[in-house]
Amino acid sequence: SEKLPPGSLGLPVIGQSLSLLRAMRANTAEEWLRERIRKYGPISKMSLFGKPAVFIYGQAANKFVFQSDSSTIVNQQVKSIRAILGDRCILELIGEDHKRVRDALVSFLKPESLKEYVGKMDEEVRMHLEMHWHGKQQVKVLPLMKTLTFNIICTLLFGLERGPRREILVDDFQCMIEGMWSIPLNLPFTRYSRSLKASARAQKILQGLINEKRLALQQKKTASPRQDLISCMLSIYNDKNEQVISDKEIIHNVMLVMVAGYDTSSVLLTFLVRLLANDPAIYAAVLQEQELIAKSKANGEFLTWEDLAKMKYTWKVAMETLRLFPPIFGGFRKAVKDIEYDGYLIPKDWNIFWVTGMTQMDDTIFPEPSKFDPTRFENPASIPPYCFIPFGGGPRICPGYEFARIETLVSIHYLVTRFTWKLLCSDNFFCRDPMPVPTKGLPAQISPRKLL
Numbered sequence: 001s002e003k004l005p006p007g008s009l010g011l012p013v014i015g016q017s018l019s020l021l022r023a024m025r026a027n028t029a030e031e032w033l034r035e036r037i038r039k040y041g042p043i044s045k046m047s048l049f050g051k052p053a054v055f056i057y058g059q060a061a062n063k064f065v066f067q068s069d070s071s072t073i074v075n076q077q078v079k080s081i082r083a084i085l086g087d088r089c090i091l092e093l094i095g096e097d098h099k100r101v102r103d104a105l106v107s108f109l110k111p112e113s114l115k116e117y118v119g120k121m122d123e124e125v126r127m128h129l130e131m132h133w134h135g136k137q138q139v140k141v142l143p144l145m146k147t148l149t150f151n152i153i154c155t156l157l158f159g160l161e162r163g164p165r166r167e168i169l170v171d172d173f174q175c176m177i178e179g180m181w182s183i184p185l186n187l188p189f190t191r192y193s194r195s196l197k198a199s200a201r202a203q204k205i206l207q208g209l210i211n212e213k214r215l216a217l218q219q220k221k222t223a224s225p226r227q228d229l230i231s232c233m234l235s236i237y238n239d240k241n242e243q244v245i246s247d248k249e250i251i252h253n254v255m256l257v258m259v260a261g262y263d264t265s266s267v268l269l270t271f272l273v274r275l276l277a278n279d280p281a282i283y284a285a286v287l288q289e290q291e292l293i294a295k296s297k298a299n300g301e302f303l304t305w306e307d308l309a310k311m312k313y314t315w316k317v318a319m320e321t322l323r324l325f326p327p328i329f330g331g332f333r334k335a336v337k338d339i340e341y342d343g344y345l346i347p348k349d350w351n352i353f354w355v356t357g358m359t360q361m362d363d364t365i366f367p368e369p370s371k372f373d374p375t376r377f378e379n380p381a382s383i384p385p386y387c388f389i390p391f392g393g394g395p396r397i398c399p400g401y402e403f404a405r406i407e408t409l410v411s412i413h414y415l416v417t418r419f420t421w422k423l424l425c426s427d428n429f430f431c432r433d434p435m436p437v438p439t440k441g442l443p444a445q446i447s448p449r450k451l452l
């Protein structure tokens with residue numbers, strides 16, 4: 001115990017969870033962690049969400065988290081996430097199981113496959129703007145971006161038609177997300193218990209959807225097994241003609257993909273809208289790039305993969321937004337054996353806690369870290385490895401990167417070329433819950449605009 005990192009485990013079950021969650025809601029969580037670093041040094045122990053954890057940070061720590069193999073540490077989420085998303089979701093899987101499920105997800109999410117879906121994404125974005133932006137004078141950006149990314153995922157990944165099932169699912173997913181970072185006390189009226197109930201309802205709907213898709217595939221009523229992620233996973237068979245991804249795995253991973261893909265991208269889009277309203281020079285440069293592309297298109301013509309390749313400046317702006325406001329605050333791994341790290345012992349079964357913003361806001365890595373400067377991404381090789389980590393790193397790096405890139409670029413294209421906006425909030429505050437949420441969901445006054 002002498003070699004355990006400094007720090008205290010706090011009260012049983014609760015530990016430092018409430019204190020961290022409070023800091024996240026006040027948007028002072030990075031400061032909360034820096035205070036710990038000042039007090040205990042770069043490695044310290046605490047107890048979060050019912051389990052002892054060791055907090056580590058810095059480039060070497062990130063490399064250790066993202067590159068260690070499963071004989072040292074494994075990806076294991078805190079109890080609340082595991083209970084809500086299910087034990088067969090990719091975040092819980094290791095070794096061959098992780099590879100099998102990841103390969104199935106990547107077979108759909110890889111750029112070569114997604115290229116075909118740019119037009120479909122374009123259609124969804126335009127439909128969204130037609131329904132929720134055109135004819136309006138005021139909008140609340142965050143809830144609308146959530147509606148947009150939810151619908152994109154439902155259409156493209158799940159092949160789930162608009163209607164009552166989507167409506168039920170959107171509420172259930174939101175409720176699930178709210179309980180993911182919570183103290184796992186399954187008592188009536190706790191966030192955790194509400195999330196568990198929402199997860200059970202969502203799983204039932206998803207099983208129904210899988211059954212429908214399996215039938216459609218058997219009756220050859222599906223245009224292509226690659227038409228959506230669920231049909232794609234149902235169509236993977238091994239040499240013995242057995243389904244490679246079980247129904248339970250499909251359900252748990254569909255829930256994970258929804259949670260991983262819907263809130264993250266909507267946060268990125270919301271912060272981009274906020275930035276473009278606050279920074280006229282960056283707005284002008286993004287608009288110039290997007291107008292040039294818009295003018296090259298015939299009326300109603302969809303954007304293409306080649307158009308997205310021309311949106312280089314816009315994507316740098318998005319990367320800088322992810323550096324300053326990473327949607328994912330951090331995550332957990334579990335030590336599978338006693339580990340000696342930096343002179344300290346991380347005991348077997350303890351969690352390891354990593355945080356995205358710590359290196360992204362380190363002034364030795366990103367000079368003047370609070371300054372918004374997309375030119376930092378002009379030469380990606382100049383950014384040291386494992387320091388810019390909004391999508392994680394190593395074998396578990398986010399497989400939805402390309403999907404997020406396409407939906408962000410397509411959405412920003414139509415937003416800047418078709419609207420102008422002015423923010424209606426009096427401050428630039430946001431809380432973390434656990435995703436960043438700007439004050440009042442970022443209300444904005446909008447006006448239609450024509451191509452110049």
Ligand code: HEM
Pocket residue numbers: 075090091102105109256257260261262264265268326327328331332389390391392393395396397398399400401403404
């Ligand atoms: C701006 C958008 C996004 C951000 C910032 C983001 C961030 C991340 C991060 C940080 C991780 C790694 C977590 C860890 O190592 O513990 C991750 C994993 C993952 N993300 Fe994303 N993500 C985004 C969009 C998406 C989208 C759109 C999808 C799906 C369509 C997706 C699917 C996944 C999956 C399946 C994993 C787990 C990978 C594995 O464990 O092998 N993400 N994401």
